[in-house]
Every structure is written in C-alpha cells, then in structure tokens.
Amino acid sequence: MMNKLDKQYQDLLQDILDNGITKSDRTGTGTISVFGRQIRHNLNDGFPLLTTKKMAIKTMMTELKWFLKGDTNIKYLVDNGCNIWNGDAYKKYLDTFTETFGTEGEYDVYPLSESEFIDEIKTDDKFAEQYGELGPIYGKQWTDWNGIDQILNLINSLKKNPDSRRLMVSAWNVGELHEMTLPPCHYGFQVYTRELNLDERIEYLNKTSLTKSSDWLSEQLDQVMVPKRAISLMWNQRSVDTFLGLPFNIASYAMLLELLAYEVNMVPDELIGNLGDVHLYKNHIEQAKEQISREPMEFLPKLKLNNVDILSGEFDYEILHYHSHPTIKAPLSN
Numbered sequence: 001m002m003n004k005l006d007k008q009y010q011d012l013l014q015d016i017l018d019n020g021i022t023k024s025d026r027t028g029t030g031t032i033s034v035f036g037r038q039i040r041h042n043l044n045d046g047f048p049l050l051t052t053k054k055m056a057i058k059t060m061m062t063e064l065k066w067f068l069k070g071d072t073n074i075k076y077l078v079d080n081g082c083n084i085w086n087g088d089a090y091k092k093y094l095d096t097f098t099e100t101f102g103t104e105g106e107y108d109v110y111p112l113s114e115s116e117f118i119d120e121i122k123t124d125d126k127f128a129e130q131y132g133e134l135g136p137i138y139g140k141q142w143t144d145w146n147g148i149d150q151i152l153n154l155i156n157s158l159k160k161n162p163d164s165r166r167l168m169v170s171a172w173n174v175g176e177l178h179e180m181t182l183p184p185c186h187y188g189f190q191v192y193t194r195e196l197n198l199d200e201r202i203e204y205l206n207k208t209s210l211t212k213s214s215d216w217l218s219e220q221l222d223q224v225m226v227p228k229r230a231i232s233l234m235w236n237q238r239s240v241d242t243f244l245g246l247p248f249n250i251a252s253y254a255m256l257l258e259l260l261a262y263e264v265n266m267v268p269d270e271l272i273g274n275l276g277d278v279h280l281y282k283n284h285i286e287q288a289k290e291q292i293s294r295e296p297m298e299f300l301p302k303l304k305l306n307n308v309d310i311l312s313g314e315f316d317y318e319i320l321h322y323h324s325h326p327t328i329k330a331p332l333s334n
Contacts, residue, residue, distance in 0.1 A: 001045035006052050006296030008039055009247070013288045016242060016280050023279070027333035033279035039250060043268035046300025048254045050247045051324045052291050057251075059084060061317060064252050068151065068259075069313035070143035072135065075128040078121055084248075085134065087334035089121075090114045092181050093131045134181040141171040141184070152311060154191070158264045162193040162229055186249055189235040189256075193266060201226050204267055230269035233257040238276040243284040243291075243330055249273065255317070258303060259310045287330045294325050 020032030041048045049055045062082040069076070074089045097111045112120065120127045143149050150169040157164055168191075171184040196204070201221050206212050209224075222228075235253050240246050254271050261268040280288055301322035308315045 001042075001299070003051060003296050003298060003300045004045060005041050005048050005250075005300060006050055008041075009050060009250075010052065010292045010296075012037060012039070012246075012278065013242060013280070013292050016278060017285070017288065017292075020280065023277075025279075025281075025333075027281075029333040030282040031279035032282070032285070033277055035277055037275045037278045039246075039271075039273040039275065041250070041254070041271045043254065043257065043271060047258075047303040047319065048250050048271065049301055049319065049322055049324070050250075051297035051300070051322075052294040053247075054324045054327045055247060055251065057319055057322075058082075060248050060251050061255065063248075064255055065313040065315070067139045067142055067313070068310060070139040071313075072137050072140050073128065073132040074134065075121055075125075075132045078118055078132075083118075084332070086114065086118055087332060088181050089132055089134060090117050091334050092134070093117055096131070135179040136173065136176045137180050137182065138171050138184055141173050141176075142169055145170075145173060149311075155260070155263055155310070158191070158193065158231070158260070158266075162264075162266075167191045167193075185239045185241075185245070186235050186237040186253075189233055189253065191257075191260065192232045192234070193229045194232075194269070196228060196230055196267065200230075200267075201228070225265065227261075227265050227267045229266045231257065231261050231264070231266040232270040232272070233260070234272040234274060236274045236276075240275045240278045241333075242278055242280050243288055244332060246273075246275075246278075255303075258305060259308055259315060262305055262308045263310050281330075281333050283333075284330045287328045290328055297323050297325075 015037070016032055016034050020034050023031050023033045025031050049057065059082045062077060062080045063084060066076050074085050077083070077085055094111055117131070121132050142151055154167060154169055157167055168188065170188040172187040177183050198218055202214060202216050205216065205221065205224070205226050233253060233256065237249065250271070250273065253273070257268050257271055299321070302320040304318040304320060306316040
C-alpha cells in the first residue's frame with residue numbers, strides 16, 4: 001500500500017511551524033507548540049517507520065522490551081545500546097550529587113561526566129542499582145501497578161471479552177508521579193476489536209498463505225486458525241517532542257499493537273495517536289524544515305515477528321524492505 005504516514009507527519013511539522021506559539025519548558029530550550037492533534041495509520045498499509053529520515057529501529061524496540069519487562073533501570077538499555085534515557089538518569093544523579101556534596105567544588109569533590117557515569121552503569125552493578133533507577137515509570141505501571149499486571153489483564157480480557165470498553169492500560173499513577181524521574185508523556189492506551197467478515201478473513205489468508213482461494217467457508221477458516229477479529233490501538237500523549245520523540249512513539253505503539261495481535265490471534269488494524277502539547281524544540285526547527293523538504297518513499301516496510309513472549313518482554317522481529325533518507329541529527333533536551 002502507498003505511504004500515507006510521512007505526509008501526515010510532514011503536515012504536522014508544517015502545522016507547528018505555521019501555527020505554533022512560543023512556550024517555555026522545563027528543559028530551558030524553548031518550544032513552538034500547538035495543542036490537540038491526531039495521527040492515524042492503518043497497519044495494513046505497512047509498518048509505520050518514517051522514510052523521510054532513517055529511524056533507529058533497534059533503539060525503539062529495546063525500549064519497548066524494557067517497558068514490557070517492567071524494568072525501570074537504565075542498565076538494561078545501555079547494555080543493549082539504547083541511550084535515550086541516559087540524560088534523564090544523569091540529571092537525577094547530578095541532583096543527588098548536589099544534595100550530598102553541595103555545589104561543585106564546595107568540598108573539592110566533582111561529579112562524574114555523563115560518559116563516565118554511563119561507564120559506571122555498565123561496569124558496576126551496585127552503582128547501576130543506585131543511580132540507574134528512574135523510579136516507577138512506564139514499565140512499573142504497565143506490569144505492577146500496586147501489584148496489578150495491566151498487560152496480563154489486558155490479554156486475558158481480550159481473550160474473554162473482546163468487545164469490552166475497558167481494554168485500557170494507564171501509566172499515569174497519580175500517587176507515584178512524584179517518585180518518577182519523568183512523569184509519563186504517553187500516559188495510557190486503549191485497544192478496540194471488531195469482528196472480521198468472511199471476505200476480510202479470506203483476504204487475510206490469501207495474503208499470508210501460499211493457498212489462494214475465494215471459496216473458503218467460515219468453518220474451514222476456523223480450522224486453519226485464521227483470525228476472527230481485528231484489533232486497533234489508540235494511545236494518549238500529553239507532551240510530544242515532535243521531531244525526535246513522535247516517530248519513536250508511532251513505531252513503538254505499532255509494535256505493541258502487533259505483539260498484542262500476535263498474542264491473541266487477531267489482525268492488526270488501526271493505530272491512533274491523540275496528541276496534547278505538540279511541540280518542536282527551538283533547536284529542532286531547521287531539522288524539521290529539512291525533513292519537510294524530503295520526498296517520502298513510496299511504500300512503508302513490512303514486519304515479520306517470531307518467538308513472541310510479550311509477558312516477558314521478548315520478541316524477535318525483522319523489518320523487510322525498509323528504505324529511507326539519511327538520518328537527521330538533533331539534540332535531545334532533558
């Protein structure tokens with residue numbers, strides 16, 4: 001299917017450039033911002049990796065595995081080459097250092113540099129246990145909200161009551177926000193399923209099997225385990241770093257939708273992102289203009305999954321036929 005995703009994303013970047021208002025932010029970088037936007041993508045059109053810049057696929061998938069494992073310490077991430085939470089952990093370390101030793105030089109003791117800090121995380125388990133911990137962020141809330149495994153409950157509900165309107169997972173635990181290094185930006189998601197009609201089930205089988213026919217009966221499709229339902233996912237996000245973060249969020253929730261579909265034998269359907277404060281950092285503006293100027297590739301890639309164990313945060317994946325423009329570098333604000 002044709003690539004409609006990049007055009008949506010480019011339009012969103014242009015919307016911010018045209019209509020965004022200047023706002024201050026916690027990082028001190030400054031943003032231009034709009035409020036209340038939406039991204040929609042049908043997984044039948046391909047896996048939603050932007051083609052107007054090269055995406056760091058392994059980094060995104062490592063973070064999702066980390067969430068699903070219920071892990072909240074950056075050691076797993078840095079050990080697997082994912083560095084997107086390093087700045088938040090380091091900032092927390094510096095705050096702890098100041099509380100302990102006072103301002104730099106006051107006691108002739110100096111904090112580690114960020115690179116030294118990450119080396120200690122990798123090599124010293126006790127140091128990592130103390131300073132790599134980010135508090136009860138996403139993974140904790142998804143898998144252990146006061147002892148409740150929301151991902152397990154979601155899967156069980158999908159199997160027992162797929163028409164439920166309570167198929168939701170939340171990371172916005174008000175009672176624990178103060179313990180989190182960073183309150184969740186994407187703070188919850190909901191899934192929705194629908195029955196597939198006979199033609200849709202036959203079309204699915206013809207796409208995924210060497211057997212091609214238009215004369216299948218429903219009972220025959222049941223015998224070969226052709227899914228009976230399609231599943232969609234909608235996530236809600238209060239704060240959207242549109243240049244660096246949003247492309248990750250789109251691909252990550254698409255993978256989560258694919259994993260859930262695999263787990264409960266449904267067909268991945270629509271991915272929807274409800275976006276609150278949608279902003280560009282002021283040091284991302286030229287990069288956004290560069291991305292807008294690029295012509296999207298005609299087709300999005302395809303995804304192949306194997307060895308899925310969503311409850312342990314493990315899955316093997318292959319991205320097929322991914323072609324993109326080169327990477328566009330931009331600084332991450334923490």
